[in-house]
Amino acid sequence: MADANDGDEHFSLVLFSGTDDKLTSASILVAGAAALGKRVDILLQYWALEAFQKDRVEKDHGLAPEAGAEGASLLFRAGERKGAHHWSETLRQAKDLGEVRIHACAHSMELFRLEQDDLDPLVDDVSGVASFMADAEGQMVFV
Amino acid sequence: MADANDGDEHFSLVLFSGTDDKLTSASILVAGAAALGKRVDILLQYWALEAFQKDRVEKDHGLAPEAGAEGASLLFRAGERKGAHHWSETLRQAKDLGEVRIHACAHSMELFRLEQDDLDPLVDDVSGVASFMADAEGQMVFV
Amino acid sequence: MADANDGDEHFSLVLFSGTDDKLTSASILVAGAAALGKRVDILLQYWALEAFQKDRVEKDHGLAPEAGAEGASLLFRAGERKGAHHWSETLRQAKDLGEVRIHACAHSMELFRLEQDDLDPLVDDVSGVASFMADAEGQMVFV
Numbered sequence: 037m038a039d040a041n042d043g044d045e046h047f048s049l050v051l052f053s054g055t056d057d058k059l060t061s062a063s064i065l066v067a068g069a070a071a072l073g074k075r076v077d078i079l080l081q082y083w084a085l086e087a088f089q090k091d092r093v094e095k096d097h098g099l100a101p102e103a104g105a106e107g108a109s110l111l112f113r114a115g116e117r118k119g120a121h122h123w124s125e126t127l128r129q130a131k132d133l134g135e136v137r138i139h140a141c142a143h144s145m146e147l148f149r150l151e152q153d154d155l156d157p158l159v160d161d162v163s164g165v166a167s168f169m170a171d172a173e174g175q176m177v178f179v
Numbered sequence: 180m181a182d183a184n185d186g187d188e189h190f191s192l193v194l195f196s197g198t199d200d201k202l203t204s205a206s207i208l209v210a211g212a213a214a215l216g217k218r219v220d221i222l223l224q225y226w227a228l229e230a231f232q233k234d235r236v237e238k239d240h241g242l243a244p245e246a247g248a249e250g251a252s253l254l255f256r257a258g259e260r261k262g263a264h265h266w267s268e269t270l271r272q273a274k275d276l277g278e279v280r281i282h283a284c285a286h287s288m289e290l291f292r293l294e295q296d297d298l299d300p301l302v303d304d305v306s307g308v309a310s311f312m313a314d315a316e317g318q319m320v321f322v
Numbered sequence: 323m324a325d326a327n328d329g330d331e332h333f334s335l336v337l338f339s340g341t342d343d344k345l346t347s348a349s350i351l352v353a354g355a356a357a358l359g360k361r362v363d364i365l366l367q368y369w370a371l372e373a374f375q376k377d378r379v380e381k382d383h384g385l386a387p388e389a390g391a392e393g394a395s396l397l398f399r400a401g402e403r404k405g406a407h408h409w410s411e412t413l414r415q416a417k418d419l420g421e422v423r424i425h426a427c428a429h430s431m432e433l434f435r436l437e438q439d440d441l442d443p444l445v446d447d448v449s450g451v452a453s454f455m456a457d458a459e460g461q462m463v464f465v
Contacts, residue, residue, distance in 0.1 A: 044459070052200075052204055053243070053245065057338075057368050058338065061367050061464075068451045068456075069455055071452060071455075072452075072455060081204050082243075083200075083246065100245070100339070100369065102339065102340060102341050102369050102384065102386070103369065110435075143207060148253055165207050165208065166211050168211070169208065169212055169214075170215055175462045176320055177320070177462055177464045178204075178208075178320045179338075179464050193347070193351065193463070195344065195465075198388050224347050225343050225347065225386075226343075226388050226389065226393065229393065243388070244387040244388070290397060308350050308353075308354045311354070312351065312354035312355055312357075312358060313354075316330070317461075320463070321347075321351075321463045321465050
């Protein structure tokens with residue numbers, strides 16, 4: 037049952053972007069929130085939803101356009117050297133660790149003509165923006 | 180009069196981006212917040228402000244660069260097929276439905292040398308960041 | 323000591339993007355929050371971190387790709403005409419004015435192989451996402 041301070045324990049993420057740098061950044065924020073014991077809800081829209089399609093998660097989703105060639109090569113070498121976790125693995129661990137739920141936005145599903153069966157098992161369900169917003173207490177971040 | 184829980188009833192959106200995909204996503208979040216009875220304030224900056232210029236609202240504002248040709252063609256076909264609402268129409272409905280106010284950022288107005296008369300009637304007034312921030316309680320999202 | 327309303331007095335900013343338009347927008351939000359007496363914490367990730375490298379702060383960091391040639395020329399002329407503040411100067415003033423702390427994300431520091439010595443003195447320290455999230459109360463914005 038929600039009480040006055042319930043918002044402190046909830047973290048809502050609207051995940052719109054589908055480039056690997058933003059997905060990595062978002063997944064680390066989610067893992068941080070889950071480690072703090074916060075309940076996390078993620079709504080996948082547009083290009084983020086596209087990135088969560090089955091068999092596409094592990095593929096190269098590029099970087100934000102501002103990365104440029106220099107940035108891309110830095111990250112590539114860094115990833116090789118450090119064996120950094122893929123964002124999907126970070127999200128999987130966050131789901132094991134805490135209460136993290138990933139919803140595909142019903143509106144974006146229609147736009148991209150997707151069924152839940154087309155999505156990676158990381159995605160829990162298809163959900164409307166209205167119910168996501170109704171449930172969102174406390175911090176909401178758009179990535 | 181503001182009380183301790185007033186933040187739960189307010190949704191603040193800094194709208195920076197001016198591509199049709201982000202504007203659509205933002206407008207749906209706003210409609211969701213308004214439907215929940217939340218008071219919504221939107222601050223238009225930079226490319227979002229540019230998109231709200233009179234006679235430009237209905238034009239093609241492109242997509243986030245990450246969309247690519249495949250994404251663009253998907254959305255185009257989807258829009259044709261589904262007769263999806265334009266984001267300006269979603270915002271208009273949200274304003275009819277609830278307490279939604281759209282402010283043009285004074286700083287961006289100066290940068291782009293615009294007067295309020297240059298903007299679509301959806302925009303209520305020109306406002307400084309300071310007053311927007313002073314009024315912002317509860318969730319704040321940057322798109 | 324934190325009390326139930328402490329979140330109202332804290333503003334957390336995850337600064338991911340490193341283009342001059344987004345950095346300017348973010349710096350103005352920060353200045354607004356500081357002027358209201360809010361405590362501000364900024365976490366620099368990826369391209370924002372790159373922009374805060376010593377001797378790079380004042381350089382041209384470009385604009386969001388959606389700006390286009392027309393937008394870029396507008397802003398350039400406006401900046402010349404109005405003598406607008408650089409975002410680093412706005413942040414410097416916000417730090418003088420209030421309690422504003424800028425943290426370099428430890429994960430991004432590793433990715434880009436940076437040491438704190440490589441960064442502009444505006445940056446206070448290197449910090450993990452976990453401690454940033456643990457400290458974040460109230461509004462959190464991702465730019």
